[in-house]
Each structure stands twice: as C-alpha cells, then as structure tokens.
Amino acid sequence: MxxxxxxxxxxxxxxxxxxxxxxxxxxxxxxxxxxxxxxxxxxxxxxxxxxxxxxxxxxxxxxxxxxxxxxxxxxxxxxxxxxxxxxxxxxxxxxxxxxxxxxxxxxxxxxxxxxxxxxxxxxxxxxxxxxxxxxxxxxxxxGLPASKSLVRLINRIELSPLLPWELEDVVKSLSQPEFLSLLRHHPSVHLNHLRFLLRQRQPLWPGMLYLVDKHSSALDITWLCRMIRDTLNMAAGNRQMLERVSSRQALQELHDLLVGRFNSMGSDAKRAAHAEALVQEHGNFPAPPFPIIDGIEPLASWLELLEEGSSMRHCVGSYDTFVALGEVFIYRMMQPERLTISLEYRNNRWIVGEVRGSRNANPSPGALDIIRRWVER
Incomplete structure (x- = not known):
C-alpha cells in the first residue's frame, strides 16, 4: 500500500x-x-x-x-x-x-x-x-509600472482561463497609459477588456469597453474589431462618430447607416466616376490570388467592388485601400448561394476573412465548407 x-x-x-x-x-x-x-x-x-x-x-x-x-x-x-x-x-x-x-x-x-x-x-x-x-x-x-493605482486595478480584473502566451499580452496591455485611463474608470473590468484593447488599439473612446464583457468570446472580439474598422473606414476616418457608441446595437446601427450612405451613390455614372477616381488613387485592380472555380469568381475592377457592396448592401465597397495594399482580396460566390468572400493575407498566406450574404447575412454551413476547402486547396 x-x-x-x-x-x-x-x-x-x-x-x-x-x-x-x-x-x-x-x-x-x-x-x-x-x-x-x-x-x-x-x-x-x-x-x-x-x-x-x-x-x-x-x-x-x-x-x-x-x-x-x-x-x-x-x-x-x-x-x-x-x-x-x-x-x-x-x-x-x-x-x-x-x-x-x-x-x-x-x-x-x-x-x-x-x-x-x-x-x-x-x-x-x-x-x-x-x-x-x-x-x-x-x-x-x-515588468509593470510600480503604481498603487495599477495595484488597485489588477485587484479588480476578473479572469477567465488564460493561454500561456497571453501573459505577455497582459503585461503589454497594462503598460499602455491610454489603456489604463479607460480601464480605471470602467465599473467591471474583465480579462476580455485587455484582450479587446490590445486587439483594437486604435481608435479608443470612453464607451468602447461596454462592447465586451466576461461572456464575450474570441469570435465576438474579432467581430467587434472588424465592425469598428469598417465603420471608421466608411466614416473616412472621422473618429468622432464612434464617440457616441457604447453598445453593440449602437455600433451596428452606425455601421448600417454608413453602409446606406456609402452605397447610395445614385446613378451608374456617379458610381463609374467613383471607380475612375479609385483607379487614379490606387492604380489598376490587383490580380486574384486564386484561380476561378465553378461558382466562385474574383472581382476584376474597382467598379465591380463598388457594385458588389451596392448590390449586396454591405460595406465591401469601402475596402479599396485594403485591396490596393494587398491585404484583402474579394471574390463573389454565385452558387450554391450568393455571397461575398473576403480573403485576408496573413503570415504569408491567404486565409478566409469574412463571408457575408446580402445585408451581412451569415452563409450556410455548406457554402462555408466549399469556400474553406477551396482556399485550403
């Protein structure tokens, strides 16, 4: 024994x-x-x-x-x-x-x-x-500032399970004075707030911490960062528009309002003029990274990018800078359902970024599986 x-x-x-x-x-x-x-x-x-x-x-x-x-x-x-x-x-x-x-x-x-x-x-x-x-x-x-106020803040932070590499991220986030100024005034601080701030970085505004809580998943935080990026992009960098946002519903409403404004150019002639201005600003539309397959085709011009956003009633038409920089490329799926596919270039490879139907509707699992297998292949 x-x-x-x-x-x-x-x-x-x-x-x-x-x-x-x-x-x-x-x-x-x-x-x-x-x-x-x-x-x-x-x-x-x-x-x-x-x-x-x-x-x-x-x-x-x-x-x-x-x-x-x-x-x-x-x-x-x-x-x-x-x-x-x-x-x-x-x-x-x-x-x-x-x-x-x-x-x-x-x-x-x-x-x-x-x-x-x-x-x-x-x-x-x-x-x-x-x-x-x-x-x-x-x-x-x-490795953190020796501050009594930081001691009080760390005592208040509610935790969820941590991954090993996140400890370094915690130290990074709690070393940023602009992050601390927001966190100190928030009534209920969670580890997710640190994750969100480190992922978002800019812009920062007082109400943004109300967008996440202890129930927020990694996917929620990714969605929020993309919504903020797209909203700011359509607002032509006007950060003041985000100052009034302190809930996900408010962020969604602001995003949808800007989508409507961006896509309502009126006549085809105005859209064509906008496309020509993008040619002058960015040069020719980039070549697609992946070949065409049945049901999925690449966009081929700045005009098609604008038309995709208008017809699908979402914000992809405002992605011109990301496309021009080679960070994003846009495809459209025609079958088995109509979708807009955003591929993102990360760590020297193309991955699936966003897949959205009309008015940002989610794709069906079957269509998403086709897209993932296509990209992996």
Missing part, C-alpha cells in the same frame, strides 16, 4: 521502460513535490515550480487517488485559470499563507508573479522573499 502522503503513477506501460512518478499529496510535509524512480532509485527530482509534465487534474494513480484530492477548492479555482501552469500555481499556493492571500485577493498578479519565479528558476526561499515585498515592487518585478 502506498503511503497516503504520496500518489504514485506507474508510467512503464506508456514509456515502455520501468519508471514511476511519485507526487507528494497536498497534506504532506512537502506539498506537490515530485520525483521519478525506477528499480535503481531516483531518476529525476522536480525543482520548485517545475511541473512533472502531466496536468494537475489528470494525475490519478491505480488506486483512484488524485493529486488534486485535498487541495482546497479556492486554490483549484486559481489553478484552473491557467491550465498550462496549473501544477505550478497550486504548488506556489502551498508555500505560505502570504502566497494564498495574494492568489485570493489578486489572482492576476499572483499568476504573473508565479510565471516570473518559474522563468527565473527561483527556489522556495526566494519566492517567499518576493511575497514579502510591497505589491508595487512586485509589479515592477513582473
């Missing part, structure tokens, strides 16, 4: 050689310390804030004992905020009451501190010395 202070995992069948992973339980003298052993003795022993290579919540031995058994639920909540560091976060909480107090009162600052200690390969004693510092000094250690 294994001692209750240890959870033992036999990895022999997985790794094809005899080896066991031994993890000290939460109630042991050395919580979550671990080592691996074989018949000859200890093979490797984990340092402080070094995970054994398996996620905390998957570690269960042949008796049904789990490493997470006995860990207080509040600490498990912190660990779940960053699955890639769940073991390290739980282990750091076990260091002292000061560690758990920081994790409970300021989970984002705690996660940043544990990440810093992990990257610096600090020992337990060095980590305890960090915990004894003022929180403004801790901010400086993790």
């Amino acid at each position: 294994h001692p209750k202070s240890q959870v033992v995992f036999d990895l022999s069948a997985i790794l094809n050689y005899p080896i066991q992973l031994v993890v000290h339980s939460w109630h042991s003298a050395r919580p979550l310390r671990w080592f691996s052993r074989n018949d000859d003795g200890i093979v490797a022993e984990g340092r402080f804030l070094e995970a054994p290579g398996l996620p905390l919540f998957t570690l269960e031995d042949d008796r049904g004992a789990r490493v997470s058994d006995g860990i207080p639920e509040g600490i498990l909540v912190i660990a779940r905020l960053m699955p890639a560091m769940d073991f390290e976060l739980a282990q750091a909480c076990a260091v002292s009451e000061a560690a758990w107090e920081l994790a409970e009162n300021s989970p984002l600052l705690f996660i940043l501190l544990v990440d810093y200690a992990r990257r610096q390969a600090l020992c337990v004693e060095e980590f305890e010395q960090l915990l004894a510092l003022k929180r403004t000094v801790i901010l400086d250690k993790v």
Whole structure:
C-alpha cells in the first residue's frame, strides 16, 4: 500500500521502460513535490515550480487517488485559470499563507508573479522573499509600472482561463497609459477588456469597453474589431462618430447607416466616376490570388467592388485601400448561394476573412465548407 502522503503513477506501460512518478499529496510535509524512480532509485527530482509534465487534474494513480484530492477548492479555482501552469500555481499556493492571500485577493498578479519565479528558476526561499515585498515592487518585478493605482486595478480584473502566451499580452496591455485611463474608470473590468484593447488599439473612446464583457468570446472580439474598422473606414476616418457608441446595437446601427450612405451613390455614372477616381488613387485592380472555380469568381475592377457592396448592401465597397495594399482580396460566390468572400493575407498566406450574404447575412454551413476547402486547396 502506498503511503497516503504520496500518489504514485506507474508510467512503464506508456514509456515502455520501468519508471514511476511519485507526487507528494497536498497534506504532506512537502506539498506537490515530485520525483521519478525506477528499480535503481531516483531518476529525476522536480525543482520548485517545475511541473512533472502531466496536468494537475489528470494525475490519478491505480488506486483512484488524485493529486488534486485535498487541495482546497479556492486554490483549484486559481489553478484552473491557467491550465498550462496549473501544477505550478497550486504548488506556489502551498508555500505560505502570504502566497494564498495574494492568489485570493489578486489572482492576476499572483499568476504573473508565479510565471516570473518559474522563468527565473527561483527556489522556495526566494519566492517567499518576493511575497514579502510591497505589491508595487512586485509589479515592477513582473515588468509593470510600480503604481498603487495599477495595484488597485489588477485587484479588480476578473479572469477567465488564460493561454500561456497571453501573459505577455497582459503585461503589454497594462503598460499602455491610454489603456489604463479607460480601464480605471470602467465599473467591471474583465480579462476580455485587455484582450479587446490590445486587439483594437486604435481608435479608443470612453464607451468602447461596454462592447465586451466576461461572456464575450474570441469570435465576438474579432467581430467587434472588424465592425469598428469598417465603420471608421466608411466614416473616412472621422473618429468622432464612434464617440457616441457604447453598445453593440449602437455600433451596428452606425455601421448600417454608413453602409446606406456609402452605397447610395445614385446613378451608374456617379458610381463609374467613383471607380475612375479609385483607379487614379490606387492604380489598376490587383490580380486574384486564386484561380476561378465553378461558382466562385474574383472581382476584376474597382467598379465591380463598388457594385458588389451596392448590390449586396454591405460595406465591401469601402475596402479599396485594403485591396490596393494587398491585404484583402474579394471574390463573389454565385452558387450554391450568393455571397461575398473576403480573403485576408496573413503570415504569408491567404486565409478566409469574412463571408457575408446580402445585408451581412451569415452563409450556410455548406457554402462555408466549399469556400474553406477551396482556399485550403
């Protein structure tokens, strides 16, 4: 029988050689310390804030004992905020009451501190010395301005699960004075607000933070950024039009109003004159990046771009600058349904950007599958 202070995992069948992973339980003298052993003795022993290579919540031995058994639920909540560091976060909480107090009162600052200690390969004693510092000094250690107001702001930020690379993004966003001036005055700050600001960057206005909340998905934030880009583009860069926007409905209404104005050029002669002006501004319409297939064809001129927006009643006619810069190319699907396809050039390859029907209607799953397979091919 294994001692209750240890959870033992036999990895022999997985790794094809005899080896066991031994993890000290939460109630042991050395919580979550671990080592691996074989018949000859200890093979490797984990340092402080070094995970054994398996996620905390998957570690269960042949008796049904789990490493997470006995860990207080509040600490498990912190660990779940960053699955890639769940073991390290739980282990750091076990260091002292000061560690758990920081994790409970300021989970984002705690996660940043544990990440810093992990990257610096600090020992337990060095980590305890960090915990004894003022929180403004801790901010400086993790790469943020040593400000009392920032300490208060970080304490207020509600979190959702973080991906590893997002910690660097958090530091970037909380280092921007223009972001902080908005965040400090918002009544309920969530991690999604940082994601949105870093993705949007400009323009910024007081009501924009009301466009996202804790329920906003990555797709929601992408949609918002595109709507803001398109609205500002149709407004000829007039940022004052966005100053009154503080809800998604208001943003949609402003966007639709500008779409109607942009596409209502009147006669074909006026549209042709606008197209000629685009030729003078940008030169000839770019060549399509992908060949024609049955049902999908590229736009071939600035006039066709304007006509596509007018006939489909959306804002693609205002994409001339993006098309001219080679960042976007527009196709139209004629069958199985009428759609406008925006391809975007990112990381040296073309990907599907937006696919919209009349009045920005969503495409059917079948049509979207045809488009994706075409682009991938």
